[in-house]
Amino acid sequence: MPRDFAINLTTIREAANRIDGQVIRTPVVQSVILDKALGAQVFFKCENQQHVGAFKSRGACNAVFSLTENEAAAGVVAHSSGNHAAALARAAQLRGIAAHIVMPHDSAIVKINAVRGYGVEPTFCEPDSDSRQAAADKVIAATGATFIHPFNDDRVIAGQGTSALELLDEVSDLDAIIVPVGGGGLLSGTLIAAKSLNPNTKVYATEPEWADDAFRSVQSGTIELPVRHDSIADGLRTCLGTLTFPIVRELVDDVLLVSEEEIGAATLAMMFQAKVVAEPSGAVPLAAAIRNKDRFAGQRIGIVVSGGNLDPSTLQRLIANSDT
Amino acid sequence: MPRDFAINLTTIREAANRIDGQVIRTPVVQSVILDKALGAQVFFKCENQQHVGAFKSRGACNAVFSLTENEAAAGVVAHSSGNHAAALARAAQLRGIAAHIVMPHDSAIVKINAVRGYGVEPTFCEPDSDSRQAAADKVIAATGATFIHPFNDDRVIAGQGTSALELLDEVSDLDAIIVPVGGGGLLSGTLIAAKSLNPNTKVYATEPEWADDAFRSVQSGTIELPVRHDSIADGLRTCLGTLTFPIVRELVDDVLLVSEEEIGAATLAMMFQAKVVAEPSGAVPLAAAIRNKDRFAGQRIGIVVSGGNLDPSTLQRLIANSDT
Secondary structure (H helix, E strand, O other), X not given: OOXXXXXXXXXXXXHHHHHEOOEOOOOEEOOHHHHHHHOOEEEXXXXXXXXXXXXXXXXXXXXXXXXXXHHHHOOEEEEOOOXXXXXXXXXXXXXXXXXXXXXXXXXXXXXHHHHHOOOOOOEEXXXXXXXXXXXXXXXXXXXXXXXXXXXXXXXXXXXXXXXXXXHHHHOOOOOEEEEEOXXXXXXXHHHHHHHHHOOOOEXXXXXXXXXXXXXXXXXXXXXOOOOOOOOOXXXXXXXXXXXXXXXXXXXXXXEEEEOHHHHHHHHHHHHHOOOEOOOHXXXXXXXXXXXXXXXXXXXXXXXXXXXXXXXXXXXXXXXXXXXX | OOOOOOOOHHHHHHHHHHHEOOEOOOOEEOOHHHHHHHXXXXXXXXXXXXXXXXXXHHHHHHHHHHOOHHHHHOOEEEEOOOHHHHHHHHHHHHHOOOEEEXXXXXXXXXXXXXXXXXXXXXXXXXXXXXXXXXXXXXXXXXXXXXXXXXXXXXXXXXXXXXXXXXXXXXXXXXXXXXXXXXXXXHHHHHHHHHHXXXXXXXXXXXXXXXXXXXXXXXXXXXXXXXXXXXOOOHHHOXXXXXXXXXXXXXXXXXEEEEOHHHHXXXXXXXXXXXXXXXXXXXXXXXXXXXXXXXXXXXOEEEEEEOEOOOOHHHHHHHHHXXXX
């Protein structure tokens, strides 16, 4: 049982009840071919099938539905160029409140349209982080809206933990769970859920070598920044937060690094062998399982496929560069 | 309730019990984006997640486990260049009996390796249908093995019907089910299951314009042959059988045709919008739903995604030819 964090098994269970019916209980699938290749049994928790195509819907819904009536009346605000933006817009629409989404003006059109699909016209800003925060602060000053951070928020972390809760409810006795780590929201929620339910289940974080900040943070004992920002696993380029780092440092069993080539190969293996559409960030755990085959031999491994928003042109490039 | 065929709801339920644990209860998933685009609610029954990546595992398992001990001792035989070959090899391995798989020597390497993966070395023959049957007959004469046809076999048809049984168990009150039709095994099993459980549920067959033999067969009242054999939906190029045609003619509500372009677009929509890996044959029902949008507006539609054995080079070509 982990020591007292603001998030514990109870808050994750409360989150699960709160968002019940507003998020999808995603399927768990297996692949005989990959199991044979790995000499292990792998259970894929398919958050690619979640609303907005990523686990982010869980945390966003829990945050929005945790607000008091008064707080909710003033709306919510976030800056994001990714899946959190659409997830928060969707959650706000479900509760019938305003969402203010600040997006860098160079965000991908598909991400902008996802937000618009939930009835929110984004506020555009310059792409640097100061401009993003300034634009959000301006909205907060004008509206009193509640800021919902994509990972450094207890309500968000508890929401993300509900994926592991479902996985462990469906598949008992996992030897290990492998989770991708960006800001650490999904990882922290998974750590609290898994270690509370079964302290013997190992939980491994995994990230690209090109975004190895969590690996270095756990080694140094302080939040390290990424050095480069060009990994194909674009969901994992960010650093840990002040709320996620203490949980990760205390509870994670190891941080496993993978190369860009390994991520690409795993994305294709997810698609053509497991028949699961994963974005590169969501294929990073399989890449880690393959690279560390000896460590996981004979084990039952849960893998959280964090999202499925794979770009056709990225996929096309991966196929062209592969041996298939 | 359909009139008396050799297959009825009871034989399909018996099949479900017989193959329980040997096939996967595949997930049913939805896509908010596609639902919005269609103005309908679509439930995808994901046979791409079935063993060997296709519904064929159901019929093959039911056939193999229906054999008496004496029959089983002599093994089974089939000729197939596709998913039935691997499905039968797997089913025989599960029962611990011999499988003789006759394959044209120009079969795709991936299909040959799939058979080998279940411990069976295929018997190779010339690619024409006479050579295939002659090679199978030779095996039967030498071994007494039971011939298992990929669709024109009551045990196989009953097994394929278990997919619709699961779908209707999970999602009640479907207005319609759309099923791809090649030889008609999956379609016949679905027709018997669905029309027995709820005569008001419409069941539509769908096939490529380039393989419109079922459409013409229902019109003419006799089994028509396909004129060309080059549709991208390679699982649907064959004609109906003597056991499947009477069921299809009596029970199907309509046969919907789709173009090659519509199949390609639907394969990409399955992947990038529903996040479901479908081979072109498995995307044909979505193509039919899109083409007949007005007919299905406001309805709850079940779609059987028959398989997910999508070739990387096919996918690459589809992306290159699309507007994305």
